[in-house]
Amino acid sequence: MDQLGTLFILLTLPNYLKLLCNNDNILNFPIVFAEASVDNSESVGCGCGSNLNRNKHSDNGENSLGNSGTEGKYGSCKTNRLIPNEKVESSFFSDVCFVSSFRTILKPFLKQRQSRGEKMVFIKGKQFFMGTDEPIVTADGESPERTVKVDNFFMDAYEVNNAQFKQFVDDTNYITEAERFGDSFVFEPLISEKVKSSITQAVAGAPWWLPVKASSWRNPEGPDSNIEDRMNHPVVHVSWNDAVAFCAWAGKRLPTEAEWEFACRSSLDRRLFPWGNKMMPNDKHRMNIWQGEFPLNNTALDGFVSTAPVDQFPSNSFGLHNMVGNVWERTSAWWAVRHTKKYLDNPKGPTSGTEKVKKGGSYLCHKSYCYRYRCAARSQNTPDSSAGNLGFRCAASIPTID
Numbered sequence: 001m002d003q004l005g006t007l008f009i010l011l012t013l014p015n016y017l018k019l020l021c022n023n024d025n026i027l028n029f030p031i032v033f034a035e036a037s038v039d040n041s042e043s044v045g046c047g048c049g050s051n052l053n054r055n056k057h058s059d060n061g062e063n064s065l066g067n068s069g070t071e072g073k074y075g076s077c078k079t080n081r082l083i084p085n086e087k088v089e090s091s092f093f094s095d096v097c098f099v100s101s102f103r104t105i106l107k108p109f110l111k112q113r114q115s116r117g118e119k120m121v122f123i124k125g126k127q128f129f130m131g132t133d134e135p136i137v138t139a140d141g142e143s144p145e146r147t148v149k150v151d152n153f154f155m156d157a158y159e160v161n162n163a164q165f166k167q168f169v170d171d172t173n174y175i176t177e178a179e180r181f182g183d184s185f186v187f188e189p190l191i192s193e194k195v196k197s198s199i200t201q202a203v204a205g206a207p208w209w210l211p212v213k214a215s216s217w218r219n220p221e222g223p224d225s226n227i228e229d230r231m232n233h234p235v236v237h238v239s240w241n242d243a244v245a246f247c248a249w250a251g252k253r254l255p256t257e258a259e260w261e262f263a264c265r266s267s268l269d270r271r272l273f274p275w276g277n278k279m280m281p282n283d284k285h286r287m288n289i290w291q292g293e294f295p296l297n298n299t300a301l302d303g304f305v306s307t308a309p310v311d312q313f314p315s316n317s318f319g320l321h322n323m324v325g326n327v328w329e330r331t332s333a334w335w336a337v338r339h340t341k342k343y344l345d346n347p348k349g350p351t352s353g354t355e356k357v358k359k360g361g362s363y364l365c366h367k368s369y370c371y372r373y374r375c376a377a378r379s380q381n382t383p384d385s386s387a388g389n390l391g392f393r394c395a396a397s398i399p400t401i402d
């Protein structure tokens with residue numbers, strides 16, 4: 001593209017987007033304000049999957065769901081320790097708008113190939129309160145509340161689903177880390193008796209997680225399972241590294257933690273959930289988590305024992321679905337639990353670390369042990385770890401001309 005063409009597109013891009021945002025693509029979602037007191041008295045222990053990290057063996061370079069014996073962060077949890085399994089702002093834009101033809105509009109600015117955009121939402125960045133001064137899982141570094149500003153950005157309306165990931169794999173022959181290592185973690189009740197009978201280990205502190213050979217995004221519960229009837233469910237058993245590869249292929253990137261949390265809160269300051277403080281406004285389920293007694297009895301009153309379609313449940317006011325619940329979502333940020341209270345402009349997080357921040361909780365979360373299906377909540381995994389409740393969605397920056 002010559003310089004004149006580039007200049008023309010640069011000058012007209014905001015108007016293209018404005019057109020999109022001023023027609024049927026605008027979705028004016030009602031914002032549900034719901035106030036309720038929060039009971040902080042219930043205990044929150046281990047088992048959210050932060051202990052499902054692969055173990056790098058320094059002696060032989062192998063990487064597997066091995067036994068590191070490292071002390072975990074919560075109570076008696078042991079990070080990654082396998083045990084014998086006894087049983088086995090811009091004036092051009094509206095605040096948000098859908099850009100269903102994201103790639104078409106932005107194609108001249110993107111280095112990747114044809115559209116894999118799916119539905120994205122333009123989010124007008126601004127200042128917000130990140131974290132909370134009323135932490136529930138203190139050890140996770142949910143506090144202090146700090147004033148943060150994010151730039152304008154795009155966010156996937158949905159978690160990446162199996163159909164999208166299959167398109168990526170078909171196009172690139174990409175092999176996920178779970179496939180290369182030969183195993184991944186699966187929630188025990190979802191595993192068939194036949195597969196379960198061959199497993200001899202479980203995870204210390206979270207014995208409901210089992211390392212299952214040949215489990216992967218194609219075979220979420222092991223070799224005798226498949227995704228044929230789950231193409232619109234979130235892809236799982238993908239590592240942070242896999243997620244980064246997918247987003248790059250799609251011409252996108254992972255969201256920063258600040259972007260993710262801002263998108264989750266969707267203009268509501270200091271609320272627990274994307275829609276307010278009441279978990280079930282009007283007694284209706286708004287997310288896919290666990291009902292019943294964890295881990296023994298999942299009543300699935302929300303309709304789902306495992307993953308739900310990525311467009312299930314109402315969106316938040318930004319038009320984003322399942323920001324909390326369904327599957328955990330990776331961010332680009334390295335994990336740290338201490339934060340400055342200083343104002344930060346578009347923070348990216350620590351410059352290095354060993355684990356990556358994940359947000360939003362999953363279908364396995366219950367208030368009694370993993371009350372992390374809140375916008376301020378956070379947890380972590382190593383970049384190569386994978387499990388049946390770990391997924392992601394992509395973000396994208398507003399294009400600029402170098």
Ligand SMILES: [Ca+2]
Binds near residue numbers: 301302304305306363
């Ligand atoms: Ca559920």
Ligand SMILES: [Ca+2]
Binds near residue numbers: 325326361
């Ligand atoms: Ca989610």
